Amino acid sequence: MANSPSGDAVLDRVMRLFAALEEQPSQTPGDLVAAARLPRTTGYRLIRELRTRGLLALTDGGEIVVGRRVWEIAQHAPIHRELRTAALPYMQDVNAVVRQTTQLSVLADDGALIVERLSRHGAVANPAEVATTMPAHLTSMGHVLLAFAPQRTAERWWAEHGDRAEAARPELRRELAEARRRGHGLLVGVINTETAGLSVPVLDPRGRALAALTVVVPRDSPEIPQFLMALQTAARGISRAMPQPTVPLNETPVVRSPQSPAD
Amino acid sequence: MANSPSGDAVLDRVMRLFAALEEQPSQTPGDLVAAARLPRTTGYRLIRELRTRGLLALTDGGEIVVGRRVWEIAQHAPIHRELRTAALPYMQDVNAVVRQTTQLSVLADDGALIVERLSRHGAVANPAEVATTMPAHLTSMGHVLLAFAPQRTAERWWAEHGDRAEAARPELRRELAEARRRGHGLLVGVINTETAGLSVPVLDPRGRALAALTVVVPRDSPEIPQFLMALQTAARGISRAMPQPTVPLNETPVVRSPQSPAD
Structure with missing residues (x-):
């Protein structure tokens, strides 16, 4: 230096x-x-x-x-300025229709990073839950974020986390292939035994996931097919509302921040 | 050093x-x-x-x-974690009822800083407008923020900006006294000739403004008295939802950031 x-x-x-x-x-x-x-x-x-x-x-x-x-300063970060701003109106629509917790997340270094969360009654939930990460292999949002990730991002995730994730979730590769084929992720009772997570990707023009849009619903809800249509509709709206060209919202830092010891 | x-x-x-x-x-x-x-x-x-x-x-x-x-990191700032999180559900309520732009702001060094803004249809407006400041002496939000400011904050504002503000707005002291007495600020056609700004303070338990809640409505709207009741109701809800003890959301930095020349 x-x-x-x-x-x-x-x-x-x-x-x-x-x-x-x-x-x-x-x-x-x-x-x-x-x-x-x-x-x-x-x-x-x-x-x-x-x-x-x-x-x-x-x-x-x-x-x-x-x-x-x-x-x-953070108001100018693309994750806020572009993604959250484009998504919030559509999240409010989903929240009004589905009336369950609605979440927006992106793939981060160590999982699915919650960008925004609206609770059942339109209130914003515990802010501690925004800007935290959930395990990608155990959440429906993580599944669609991985299934529709840019190839380089997916490869990097598998190289860093694959072994540990497959040990914890042996069916992961099959689940991701299914999520890719069906266009959505559904995980029942994994994080919470009483609930199901239902996620769709928000895609860029090249079909890669910019984010995941998720609802957390009662595990035996008979309305999951309807909820899926609401999510798919909203995700298309968000994609269209995103400014172009897209910025690498899924990008990780060049190098991980060092865990420097006390000096 | x-x-x-x-x-x-x-x-x-x-x-x-x-x-x-x-x-x-x-x-x-x-x-x-x-x-x-x-x-x-x-x-x-x-x-x-x-x-x-x-x-x-x-x-x-x-x-x-x-x-x-x-x-x-910014998710942990009190302005986001406490104020915006407490206010957003109530802002959505106001937006649903009034169906006009709804704003939340705090008094900052150089004016009224927009913390959140919901547009007429529930969409978040141009993000460039959040985290920008509006002149305190020319906006209804600035009037209630000044009228209900802690004494030390108000004195500092008058010392720094008073002369210039009164030159531009000779009736300012009278307007602030009125805002204080009435509990709201109303400015018609000042920033935009077609609109009126209507603001109420969000008060802490000692009656000092933590923030201003504002609607921007057509200047000749016959519904302003109803809008005011919606704002007052929501502002009380926000006050109640704020964590205690309050943090100095209106605090300015210890020293202004120096305008350092290029080195």
Whole structure:
């Protein structure tokens, strides 16, 4: 690093502070510095610098939280600006018709990342559940995301997760082939014994999944065929509403963020 | 800066890259480096480091965009996690009843910052309009945000913006006193000659505005009294749904981010 010997170190420390806030979104400065495994002086100074820039904020109760500036910048991320914005009206339509939890997700490094979730009555569910990931091999959304993934993405997923996933779900390859053939995924009682997950892909013009649209319904619901049609209709609307050309919403970072030890 | 002489510089450069992406959310690396006024080598290296951490991403078309990791972190910001999550179901109710653009905003450094906006038919409007700010002295949301602001926030706003605002809107103090007395703000034909803005505050338990809830309606609508009751009802629901104790959603950064020159 020619000009900025500590640039890497600063960014890694910043990422560790934010990762600690993802675990526990409101912490005293002391707890946060400890959770991020930063030296005390370094940690306090970095928190102050991030507050100055609005990336962190201090609550009335003296705890550090993620700052509004991060939220402002995030509005411009394609996952929000393109996918969620295109999808939300159609998700509201599905939610109004199906009256069960409706979810939008994308394939991320370690599973299916929930982008938006509407609960039964139109309320947004526990926000802790948005931006979390579910296991791809155990969810209907994961199945359609894998079944309709771009080839390179699917290959990378199988190389990284295939062995462990097939050990846990031996029928996975057959299920993905079925999801591909039928155009939807249906998993009954896997994550929750009382419910079924029903998912369809949101496809780009080349037939690759940009996202999965899912409803979680009672496992013995006789209306699953109707729900499927509602999902398929909405997924086509979302595809049409997405700006072109598409951005790689399923793209993983160039390199995984290092799990750097405390310095 | 004892341990990290270039920490400030790195963070300032990062902020300049993100600020440039707020102006133009998808740019070639070369254009982005130029827009952020960074030296070419420094800029390319920083973009690479930010991509490694998922804070930036590269589109299929070779352009740099805000990365998904920023979006994930932003889900934990109080403005999203607490305010928007509490408000969205009630905004949907207002939108269903009033059938006009429904907005949620907070008082920010330079105006009323739009947190969420639902359009007439339940669709989310142009995302460029979320996370932008409107002039506080010329909008009904700005009026209720100022009229019900915590005293320290109001004093700071008047010190910074008062002279310019009163020059542009000589009746401002009277309007704010009226908004305070009536519990709502109504501005007709100011931003758009054809429309009226009608806003109520979302109050914390001490009667201070956490946010403003607004509908934009045709200027001569005979239904404004009914719309006001819908807004007041929804605002009470949002107040009740907000987690306690409240965080300083109206807080500005400790120090304004410096407009640092190119290095």
